[in-house]
Amino acid sequence: MSNSKITLSEELQRFNPVTVIGAGTIGISWTTLFLAYGLTVRVNDPRPDLKEVVLNGIEQIKPTLKALGLPTENLTDHLEIEPDLERSLQGSAVVQENGPERIEFKQELFSKIEKAVTKETLLLSSTSGIPSSEIAKGMKNPGRLLIGHPFNPPHLVPLVEVVPGEHTEVQAVNDAIAFYKSLGKEPMVLKKEIPGFVANRLQSALFREAIHLVLEEVVSMKDLDRIVTNSIGLRWAVGGPFLTFHLGGGKGGLPAFLKHLGPNLQSGCKNLGNPTLDESTVQKLSNEAMNSYGKVQIEELENKRDQKQISVLHVMNNQH
């Protein structure tokens, strides 16, 4: 896609307009992406500086969207700032919720939401940890509720984990997939609800060992990061862990790999670390992080990273 005028695609028409609840980092990122795809977006949040925060956030994200090839001219033409929850929901086709990560809060919020929307409205929560079966307990008709958990930030990283609950109708899952696909995302449906879903669990598993290796002084934080970008990071950008080992098993594929290296893998896993993040450990890690990365402004590091990220995404898209 190359930058042109903002237009609402045919596929997205039935998902218009969208209500975004919660104007934190994730909510503003979703908002900006939705706007670039021509959707009318109503942003709802009780914060008094809502308009300012949203407009500033959109301005910051604009260059990234442009670099991704998305149109950014007149981006806020279809933006509505609506601090009143009920009004923000009137006639919306989709709700993308990004409120605080507390079960009771979300239960209460969605019981209010269902009263203000139609029975066709697709109800999506960005939660990274709360299963929709829990959120649904405050609702009368949770058939259209499910999780659409993005990997941060949603305007840049393709993955959206789509996680239906016990109560979710099949049609709602299909609609969520269609919605995210029409936005250029990669929705992946999980077959079961599990705390942390998939991407964050995998991330935590690796991060736990990363912390262990730094605490054991095997390697510095900065060196560990460079080890990852120069090996498994590169590998997993182009093929997941199973495919990587399938191709690491010679002509026999993953079965041969598991047969020959499985026992090593198993015994190796017994030696993996399990550090405790107590106060002094957090302090130690924080100090090293600031020594490693604290000299450069976060924004500068972020811009540099995002530029590389966009280049890598372009490569991947061109080779699909």
Next chain:
Amino acid sequence: MSNSKITLSEELQRFNPVTVIGAGTIGISWTTLFLAYGLTVRVNDPRPDLKEVVLNGIEQIKPTLKALGLPTENLTDHLEIEPDLERSLQGSAVVQENGPERIEFKQELFSKIEKAVTKETLLLSSTSGIPSSEIAKGMKNPGRLLIGHPFNPPHLVPLVEVVPGEHTEVQAVNDAIAFYKSLGKEPMVLKKEIPGFVANRLQSALFREAIHLVLEEVVSMKDLDRIVTNSIGLRWAVGGPFLTFHLGGGKGGLPAFLKHLGPNLQSGCKNLGNPTLDESTVQKLSNEAMNSYGKVQIEELENKRDQKQISVLHVMNNQH
């Protein structure tokens, strides 16, 4: 770098010639890379079909080197096939060993090697698991011995883990770094010997959870792979796990991240899986792997992956 004639750089002259011991996948990959950088390479291995295996291997790797921008014309001009260990070592500046992963084997091998080389010869082992302090036990003068563990395949993936043992001289570590850097690699020195070194430990930690999620039927193998390539893989290709979370903590960086999400991370880690790779589990995983990836030839999958990998590497090199 763009394809041109093979020349030996000034930095590499003191590392010429090189003996490669063991003509398996890793040994042949090293051989081909060394040749492209103008080094004279003596390949040693007791297998009767040595010449054929090496020449075929080099032919297969050639297109990848070419795509990486390395010269491949007359690639085998400085290749020597030498089935006799002692003769293959005469006057060599560097030995890169890739033999079987058995302690006794390597102890015996290096005790033979040290008798045939000079005291200046740099002795590098590609082992992925055996510390050089163990290998050194069979040697009289192990000061020049250390680990140079590549991430497979060494001609493509930049990382080389450089791991000195108790016995390794500082100069040998510096020489190993200089050698690998002159070959376009990213040598990373570990501060301590630890089983599995760093990259493979991190890989195992994530893979263990990946297996758990597939066995628990949260997600299919293929979907898990796509989740990784569309989130953490992309992320870790451009920034390691610490930098990623440093940029995920808002303006407060990693300290803020650990403060706010540390407790969640800690409790989340308690729920991570620890599957046992018994025979029926291996069978189950093998079946799913063949159903997911078995319909396409390994070589075809590998070529496709390597092409993407090269494109990503180009992007990263251009943005250093």
